[in-house]
Amino acid sequence: MNRILIAEDETRITSFLEKGLRAHGFTTMVVEDGPTASSMARDEDFDLLILDLGLPGMDGNQVLHEIRVRKEKMPVIILTARQGLADTVAGLEGGADDYVTKPFKIR
């Protein structure tokens, strides 16, 4: 339980996210667009997906939808700068396991 896929297109966010997670002993991999996030989640063996909603190519909700339609059980944490209740509910109903709003604490 230590391989994490990070789907986020802002490199200044992924850089500290990877650093923080690696310091806690996790192995991380970053993808920067929706279609790659979806195919990596399907083809590789990750224990967790950290998913930004505003991804190019295909947004995070759509990626989540594809993963859940394929019946993959991988836990998904949504990472977003949107704080609307409607967004949160949509994410959780779409099969997300948790929801983290930016800015967030690493520790």
Added chain:
Amino acid sequence: MLNRLESAFVTQRRFIDDAGHELRTPITIIRGHLELLSSDATEREETRVLVIDELDRMARMVDELLLLARAEQPDFLDLHPIDVAEFTEELAAKATVLGDRKWQVAETAPAVTVADRQRLTQAIMNLARNAVEHTAQGSPITFGSRLVNEEIHFWLKDEGEGIPPADLARIFERFARGKAGQRSTEGAGLGLAIVSVIAEAHGGKITLNSAPGQGSTFTIVLPLGQTSVGNA
């Protein structure tokens, strides 16, 4: 009436939502990098540069948001007569610092118009900055001003990649981006929205003629109501 109110409400709501999103991104970046900052000297220096850059970005965004908010107030413009021909040459000269491009002036209108010199300069510099972002080094960017019927046109033409038809309609919207979701190096996607509100505050509008592979021509159209033809 209710439909219009509702639509205005939705637009306003989305704007506030987008503004929050755009401001939270630099806050997240700054917070994350500071939280994990080690005692390594190189890393500290890199973080210092990054934090300042993100703060500058936030400061720019706050300025732009305040300008958009102020644009709806009656005293937004400071109107004075402007010699259009002289002003056109001045704009082209100012733009040269924006990037290594072939800056040129194709035509100047012999007219005096009443406008806010500072705001109009800001609008046209936003267009010039946008043109620089979408063209290669040494590529021509051309300024012009022209009297057309009852209007004065300030135009700026680039020979960049052009804008796909799907993006044409929304390019002047607040927080619109050329390429979906991408955070540009310059700003939050408010530059062209600002051009649009400045043109509208003058009783004018902004028009755009562009197609992929054919460059773009942006034109600020001001009504002749505030303009007089003369031997300026």
